Amino acid sequence: MIRLSGLKLRIPHSEEDIRAEIRRKAKGRNPLSWQIVRRSLDARKKPDLYYVYTLDVSFSEEKKILHARGSRWVRPEDKTYRFPHINKEKPEKGERPVVVGFGPAGIFAALMLARAGFCPVVIERGDPVEIRTKKVDGFFRGGELDSDSNVQFGEGGAGTFSDGKLNTSVKDPSGRNRFVLNEFVKHGAGESILYDAKPHVGTDVLTGIVSSMRKEILSLGGEIRFRTKMTAILEERGKIKGINCLERGEIKTIPTDVLILALGHSARDTFAMLYEKGLKMTPKAFAIGIRVEHPAEMINQSMYGPDFPEELPAASYKLTHQCSDGRGIYSFCMCPGGYVVNSSSEAGHLCVNGMSESGRDGSNSNSAIITTVTPEDFPSSHPLAGIEFQREYERKAFLLCGGDIPVQLYKDFLADRVSESCGRFSPQIRGQWAFGNLRNCLPDYVSRCIIEGMEVFGRKIPGYDREDTIFAGLETRTSSPLRMERDSGCQSNISGLFPCGEGAGYAGGITSAAMDGIKVAESAAAYMIMRKGKK
Helix, strand or coil: CEEEEEEEEECCCCHHHHHHHHHHHCCCCCCCEEEEEEEEEEEEECCEEEEEEEEEEECCCHHHHHHCCCCCCECCCCCCCCCCCCCCCCCCCCCCCEEECCCHHHHHHHHHHHHCCCCCEEEECCCCHHHHHHHHHHHHCCCCCCCCCCCCCCCCCHHHHCCCECCCCCCCCCCHHHHHHHHHHHCCCCHHHHCECCCECCHHHHHHHHHHHHHHHHHCCCEEEECEEEEEEEEECCEEEEEEEEECCEEEEEECCCEEECCCCCCHHHHHHHHHCCCCEEECCEEEEEEEEEEHHHHHHHHHCCCCCCCCCCCCCCCEEECCCCCEEEEEEEECCCEEEECCCCCCCCCEEEECCCCCCCCEEEEEEEEEECHHHCCCCCCCHHHHHHHHHHHHHHHHCCCCEEEEEHHHHHHCCCCCCCCCCCCCEECCEEECCHHHHCCHHHHHHHHHHHHHHHHHCCCCCCCCCEEEEEECCCCCCEEECCCCCCCCCCECEEECCCCCCCCCCHHHHHHHHHHHHHHHHHHHHHHHHHC
């Protein structure tokens, strides 16, 4: 196979069109086969829309093509990821690593350790994804919140009930990113995630992927305990010796020398316990704001032009602006053809997120519009001060509409008043909602940034600042409000304890969390092999 980049084809086009363009670039030679490495949409010259491809192509005379004068063909680099540490002996009791949390970071850490023969024990405070999905659906319909199994907690983590974006800006010389995508395809995702520039899966597909990965871990000797919450870490002379956990009403002890913390960014009670036990952590900047909804058709026409081809996916966008007070305002976790969801996990507190199914065929598109808050904005310099900052505004959001999601039209947000009705389109929300004045549960500086940003964004996307734009709030769980300190070997100040993923402050989405889970599993495996060699 040899690689060709920058192959540009007008939309729509067929496989025969791709073949013809390959032949043209190869000076008339017929390709034996080809596979798509990357595909991105070029909509800069509307209404002329193109897909730009990178292809790996097989020919019978590849050397001649490679060495032709002015050739743009190259040999692709082999970036196949391989886990570096294998355990050939079945671990004894107390030697098995424990993974706390079964979101993307925990799933991939456990999967790699299971394949390498370490037989990990996983504990997850929430339910298996099948039960969790039913509980979340019940909560959306007005049922009670299960504080241990909800949009934030449970098998698959918070990413399960999201748009399922799989793109990341993390540099990846080791090939972990491609490995993660390949694993998702192996467990049920469509192959397009391997080459689309902005891959996504969707909640309806993610649930099946998560379930399939769990079954593989179990088949390899791993153990997964659901409805099990870590309540204490046990350490001796600065080294991990085990954990206590609450499993279905009973306190149990799990001995281990290796503990991987893949908690997710909402495990506030666990963060507090870890701080009390002396785990080093520092407050970290994150962002808060609201969810903005527009008709998907309006966004599609703005991004693609008025007469765009039907086969194009629902359009996405990315918006940023530097406000006059120096803060940034930007779009985050944009969900084309998606829904706003009640993502609360704590009684008496309310927050929202965005979610899309795989088809992204909802009537509205939504995005968070958020501004960064830093430790200087928090009530103190305490490592957990960012959590208290989140809680303060989530409590206000909960009280504003009695636990329902507060909704407000943009024109009424400007006027600082409660909306009375919707405009020309209605909210697409999973969860109960009611009209409320969102400015009453946001810091003033965030409200000012949102208003300034909306005016600017309306000049970038016509209609973005229309009067009946729908706001819903609050968006507070954009990333972890703290970072658990770790060294170059991914260990914390407590020997044998490995923080990882989004909750530890080292990731910002499904793919980056999964990649960090793999990275930490590598370090944990090396640590276990080293310790065994010393015994």
